[in-house]
Amino acid sequence: MADKKVALVTGGAQGIGEATVRRLSADGFAVAIADLNLEGAQALADDLNANGGTAIAIKLDVSDQAAVDAAVDEAAEKLGDFNVIVNNAGLAPTTPVGTVTPEQFDLVTRVNTAGTMWGVQAATRKFRELGHGGKIINATSQAGVVGNPNLMLYCSTKFAIRGITQVAARELAPEGITVNAYAPGIVKTPMMMDIAHQVAVNAGKDDEWGMSTFSKDIALGRLSEPEDVAAGISFLAGPDSDYITGHTLEVDGGMQFH
Template sequence: MNAAATNGGRVALVTGGGGGLGEIIAGALHGAGYRVAIGDIDEAAAKAVAARLDASGATALALKLDVRRKSDFDAALAAILARWNAAHVLVNNAAVTVARPVMEISPEEFDEVIAVNLRGTFLGCQVFGAYFRDAGHGRIVNMASLAGQNGGTATGAHYAASKGGIVTLTKVFARDLGKSGVTVNAIAPGPLDLPIVHKTVPAERFAEFKANIPVGDIGDPAFVAQIVLQLASPESGFVSGATWDVNGGLFMR
């Protein structure tokens, strides 16, 4: 039996799915047979991704989702259950990145980055974790970052702190939900071949940037999506509380 047939009854929500890595993850899940809800604060972007995956709407659903609001997660879960009568996987991917020297970060900007990245992950784990716990099965995958492990070199302190917090939240929820058939894991990518990386690193410095990575290149976001598929699978029940490093050797344990 192929993966699409095996996953045909499974349902996943990807936050921040309207573009970038989230869109790639949503596409990989859909391609593997999942019914996928694309949550994004930009509803038009979410609708565009859902239409590309399945214009009929049978296996793809766009949701306006502000991850800073618990009520939005409640509404997203209700919409998914109304459409497909089940939910099995949550991918907490939504994030905001601001590169700014630490001494120049305002309290307001710090709070905004933490609210989206860390609070958003917390709320998603809480709302969907409770549903998964009561259902007796669930998979939560949180997108952390190399920046949360090494303090960040090309990102702001608020971004790095939020991603480090996600690593810790992953452990807390994994411990709390483990006996209920729910796993919670994180993936910590280094620089990937995504527009945000090319925007952050000037073109004239890109060769030098890659040369400073032990493997000599940036990462493939499609590979990160494949790790999400592994962690989302029913067979991944013995993996929980872990952070999976995908960083080209920039951070070694």
């Protein structure tokens, strides 16, 4: 048995994933950073290992089911246990109605929806092998709770991820496995900068204007830092959330109330 609990974070090399890796490491987890961007993941692992943490980097494309299985196996073998998966990797192209192509549909659905499903299945298999429960945490979005203009394809995957979360939560509860999701709002990451840029280009405006169009509905009056979301994920990964499953934690500064 490892002396630290073990978490794997997909898309962990930048943005919300990086903040989550840093937060879970500070919480005492050994962390596997699984990302398409191996160089970024390795640099982050090196930084954590040099500062008292325990981390490994794994090159992973979450749309490849066998690769997700192998990443979970590698994390468990090298870090000595497996307790939490954060299915965080995702793609968010701007797709006004009329612009989605079959190729784009396949790519985004394979990464966001299938990638999450492969993560849920791989973690479940590993928890069963190890003979203990665990925590599965999936990235949805405020755009998985309400439809967002210009994000039809992305929204379809983020709504689907809430469905995956609820089904898995009901099925896996008897095995001591909880399954929850987090729904960030507008977070200052490379993904969000790209969306704001695209919206600005379409309107003939600058990036600052593009980002400001997203901030007007936030009750708390500021955009989200990646660390705000990581704090919510830390709660879902830790013991204080043991009696919560099938839930979507909206970490969005109050973008919608229902």
